[in-house]
Amino acid sequence: MKENILIIGGGAAGMEAATQLKKLGLTPIIIEKSEALGGHIAQWDRLFPAFHPAKDVVAPMLDGVKGIDVRLNTEVADIQRDADGFKAALSNGETINAKAVVLATGFDLFKAERKQEYGYGIYNNVITSLELEKFFRTGKDERINNPQKIGFVHCVGARDVKVGNTYCSKVCCTTALKQACEMKEVFPNAEVYTFYMDLRMFGPGYEDLYLKTQKDFDVKCIRGRVCEVSEDMDGRLVIKAEDTLFGKPLKMTLDLLVLMCSMEKNKSIDKIQQQLGIANNSDGFMQNRDMYLGLNGTAKDGVFVAGTCTAPKSLPDTIAEARSVAVEVFNYINNK
Amino acid sequence: MIIEGKQKIWADYQKDIPDDHYFYVRSCIRQAFWPGSEVTFLDITRNKLGKDFYENPYHTTCGGIAYHSDTIPQETAMTIIARQFALMKESGYENYVCSCITSFGCYTETLETWHEYPELEAKIRQYLWDSCKKEFAKPKYLAHASDIIYKFRFEIAKQMKFPLVNAKTGKPLKVVEHIGCHYSKMFPSKGFGGAEYPHVLVGMIEAWGGEVVDYPERRQCCGFGFRQYFVQANRGYSESNTHKKFESMEPYEPDLIITNCPGCPYFLDRWQYVIAEQTGKTYGKNGYGIPALTYEEVAGLVMGYDPWDLGLQMHQVAIEPLLEKMGIPYDPKKKYQGLNGKDLGQPMCPSCIKSV
Numbered sequence: 001m002k003e004n005i006l007i008i009g010g011g012a013a014g015m016e017a018a019t020q021l022k023k024l025g026l027t028p029i030i031i032e033k034s035e036a037l038g039g040h041i042a043q044w045d046r047l048f049p050a051f052h053p054a055k056d057v058v059a060p061m062l063d064g065v066k067g068i069d070v071r072l073n074t075e076v077a078d079i080q081r082d083a084d085g086f087k088a089a090l091s092n093g094e095t096i097n098a099k100a101v102v103l104a105t106g107f108d109l110f111k112a113e114r115k116q117e118y119g120y121g122i123y124n125n126v127i128t129s130l131e132l133e134k135f136f137r138t139g140k141d142e143r144i145n146n147p148q149k150i151g152f153v154h155c156v157g158a159r160d161v162k163v164g165n166t167y168c169s170k171v172c173c174t175t176a177l178k179q180a181c182e183m184k185e186v187f188p189n190a191e192v193y194t195f196y197m198d199l200r201m202f203g204p205g206y207e208d209l210y211l212k213t214q215k216d217f218d219v220k221c222i223r224g225r226v227c228e229v230s231e232d233m234d235g236r237l238v239i240k241a242e243d244t245l246f247g248k249p250l251k252m253t254l255d256l257l258v259l260m261c262s263m264e265k266n267k268s269i270d271k272i273q274q275q276l277g278i279a280n281n282s283d284g285f286m287q288n289r290d291m292y293l294g295l296n297g298t299a300k301d302g303v304f305v306a307g308t309c310t311a312p313k314s315l316p317d318t319i320a321e322a323r324s325v326a327v328e329v330f331n332y333i334n335n336k
Numbered sequence: 337m338i339i340e341g342k343q344k345i346w347a348d349y350q351k352d353i354p355d356d357h358y359f360y361v362r363s364c365i366r367q368a369f370w371p372g373s374e375v376t377f378l379d380i381t382r383n384k385l386g387k388d389f390y391e392n393p394y395h396t397t398c399g400g401i402a403y404h405s406d407t408i409p410q411e412t413a414m415t416i417i418a419r420q421f422a423l424m425k426e427s428g429y430e431n432y433v434c435s436c437i438t439s440f441g442c443y444t445e446t447l448e449t450w451h452e453y454p455e456l457e458a459k460i461r462q463y464l465w466d467s468c469k470k471e472f473a474k475p476k477y478l479a480h481a482s483d484i485i486y487k488f489r490f491e492i493a494k495q496m497k498f499p500l501v502n503a504k505t506g507k508p509l510k511v512v513e514h515i516g517c518h519y520s521k522m523f524p525s526k527g528f529g530g531a532e533y534p535h536v537l538v539g540m541i542e543a544w545g546g547e548v549v550d551y552p553e554r555r556q557c558c559g560f561g562f563r564q565y566f567v568q569a570n571r572g573y574s575e576s577n578t579h580k581k582f583e584s585m586e587p588y589e590p591d592l593i594i595t596n597c598p599g600c601p602y603f604l605d606r607w608q609y610v611i612a613e614q615t616g617k618t619y620g621k622n623g624y625g626i627p628a629l630t631y632e633e634v635a636g637l638v639m640g641y642d643p644w645d646l647g648l649q650m651h652q653v654a655i656e657p658l659l660e661k662m663g664i665p666y667d668p669k670k671k672y673q674g675l676n677g678k679d680l681g682q683p684m685c686p687s688c689i690k691s692v
Contacts, residue, residue: 113344123337230550230554230555233588238552
């Protein structure tokens with residue numbers, strides 16, 4: 001079989017789906033809008049729960065797509081269904097015919113400045129989890145200058161009616177604890193606090209990480225949301241929060257505040273999604289066919305989904321979905 | 337501080353304000369607290385800026401104090417508001433401007449509630465007819481009076497005689513801006529600059545030459561909080577709120593506080609005396625307090641109005657050090673004279689905070 005399968009998105013889901021489709025004898029073509037494959041995960045330093053280097057996961061994935069047709073710096077500008085499947089017009093002027101389409105378009109990171117009360121983009125020492133990860137990778141961020149008191153805010157843009165995102169972003173709790181431990185590794189004398197609503201340690205090894213965070217790294221986990229951030233005369237951050245276990249409001253002065261930004265639907269794909277006739281679910285992500293048996297399917301014949309385009313997911317969940325979408329597509333092509 | 341971040345938010349939270357023809361409603365408490373403010377507002381807008389502001393003598397309270405103190409139900413407050421709007425329509429106006437921040441919050445809340453619940457609007461329409469025999473109407477535009485001064489802040493700056501600058505050093509005065517909670521905390525999109533970093537007073541301060549002080553407790557309530565003060569047993573909350581703010585702003589050594597709410601300047605002013613009485617501490621220099629003025633008073637000062645015509649003698653905290661800093665001439669003998677020149681008598685002055 002040499003049927004083309006158009007994969008939109010070259011992150012973890014897109015790469016893994018392509019690798020598996022190739023093994024199954026199909027011809028995947030990856031369309032990636034950025035200049036490199038890897039997606040969000042390529043920007044990460046280490047992964048929870050075991051502090052595994054992200055590059056050790058990304059590298060085999062990149063090996064897997066060797067020999068696969070990849071178009072970087074390219075977007076699907078227009079897509080139409082025809083008698084043979086789909087005809088996609090690319091931003092580089094090319095046209096690609098494909099029998100099936102896999103949407104592996106991933107997520108956008110919630111824009112932290114939307115939570116104005118946290119002062120991102122206004123107070124120098126408020127940063128995002130992604131920016132902290134970059135610091136871990138490069139060791140460079142002028143805002144991180146030997147901080148002695150560090151706070152992490154969970155659920156920034158998630159489980160928050162005010163910003164219109166009522167869903168849990170699933171990975172931020174564990175990421176926050178991982179990053180809190182890493183900050184203690186870099187700055188052993190720092191006091192590190194995390195402010196959470198619930199700690200959702202759902203995966204294997206996650207609960208162990210939670211215990212390790214407290215026992216081995218002496219990170220203080222405070223159940224309560226930060227409501228306000230301001231800056232004092234010295235440029236330090238003054239935060240207000242509530243400790244709901246003690247039932248008391250608290251005020252604290254910090255040197256650095258890290259916002260654990262949630263996942264949101266990648267809106268850059270809206271036009272193509274609309275052309276393909278795929279609706280959004282109640283959380284604003286793409287609607288799959290069925291939440292139990294149709295995870296990779298959609299309401300439209302020949303259009304498949306994988307990874308975080310349908311909901312926030314961890315990397316193992318994303319990889320599992322990418323592998324399952326390959327089987328779904330294979331069966332679809334064989335049964336045509 | 338990254339000023340560009342604030343500027344982006346300010347750009348996001350802008351609103352159009354009509355250029356002219358406004359129906360003006362007063363606050364029920366400001367005339368007692370700061371009798372010069374509304375008069376000055378009308379004089380500036382009508383006579384200095386040439387705008388048409390109409391007051392209907394039959395307008396009343398908006399009911400906000402009773403509503404926020406839980407002594408009248410929402411339907412009653414809404415019917416009072418519907419009557420105010422009906423007066424506006426009868427007077428031939430459609431741009432409604434209120435003097436009070438709590439009124440602005442109540443009017444905004446009412447209009448939004450009617451929008452979301454048309455059946456409630458229909459009910460109020462009937463109540464209005466049954467109780468007042470008035471035709472229901474809604475304003476085309478709603479603004480707080482500070483929005484109007486904000487809109488015309490640069491025109492005011494053109495007529496400015498005494499900018500917010502230390503006349504001796506030439507340095508900008510350090511000004512704390514305090515926004516009434518009901519301005520935009522409930523409906524961020526209805527206020528200039530939104531809820532977290534409002535621009536309405538910042539814009540005035542900057543246009544008139546001052547330097548804005550951003551201090552950690554900037555967003556904290558002044559301490560009025562309605563039930564915090566009206567319920568006598570709660571007044572410790574009220575004072576502790578104010579105390580918290582002054583402790584937070586003290587290191588910045590502000591010259592002045594500017595407010596846009598009836599209650600805020602009152603509590604920020606009067607509690608300074610109480611704190612001084614209780615603790616012996618004052619927050620201004622040399623035993624003085626920090627003047628907490630309304631935006632109309634500040635507009636009047638920079639435009640060269642006589643401080644005593646502005647009613648600045650009604651403040652507990654002495655205004656004279658600020659006048660001297662700004663180089664504004666004043667006659668101490670006229671401080672306690674009525675408009676007719678009659679001596680009204682000097683009040684007793686506390687020793688814990690300097691009065692003159």
